[in-house]
Amino acid sequence: MSVCALCMKDDETHDHLFFYCQLSSAIWNSLKTLMNKQMVDCKWNETINNFAEKPCNNSIWSIVRRLCLAAAVYGIWRERNSRIFSDERCTHETVFGKICDQVRSRLISLKAKSSSAISQVEHVWNIKIRRINN
Template structure:
């Protein structure tokens, strides 16, 4: 460990605290290690100055030099512990456990977070920044494609949401996005097969709507609602296939038949 350039002392790297002239006067080479400096009789100049600092000098032994991450009890550095140290902390929002639930893949989680934080680059948002001349919904060409319109006030996205709800035997009445999210967060809150698949389906529903919207705008593709429903059904069937030994209950059987899931999930 470098005596001059590594942060072995609480005050930080010593080369920031001593001038080049003082470093030269100390007699401690720039390439010296901490052990070299404290074992050399030439180090008295710097060491005497450091001894008068408020922070006591660390104790030294014959063990090899090592770095220790003091911000975690284990002493080991990790990006997670560094992020916990640096990130701004606030109160948990009521929808966090739903959006960041492990039943959804990261792309669905991030997409739901962007929607909820109003960070999704809708045409309405871009129009407010004067980036585009118009902001009509590419599905209906009638209303601006705000978050509330896309999820799910538009007839097309609302039709897909009703399809999702009917398959889960849920009564669906569209409301503004935040109310829809609060409802889903409370409605699908446990770890059962039904709730896990419904959470995943909600994330897939929103992701498919956004992806199809982008295909129409940027690839000039034609809207085809049956294809969106097939895409949603395939995503949910693929997710269901990852479950094993699902409890064989009337509710789960209805769900299996509704989405045409493989009966093998019960074995």
């Protein structure tokens, strides 16, 4: 078992790397409000499994959650690899910023009908989503 490249403390298990490592849990905590989830005391891996298993629903918040999940897992994995292979380290704020940029760029490519959920997402993410004319 190799040691986690993010904290250099614990064994690099899948759950540790993506959820419980200091860097990863800081990222998930920062993402919480952006996903419109108030989860106190939750186990992140269970929450995420929950999202993943839910039937696809095209509500805007479920799209936001799926984008956050994919971007966070990708961002954490990239940070791990750059520490191992390039000896470059980013802070969790920087990794978080990259994750948000990725989600934001996907969200602004969407088109949606006006709704209160859409306005909420625009507010929370500080973006404008194009409207479908109907």
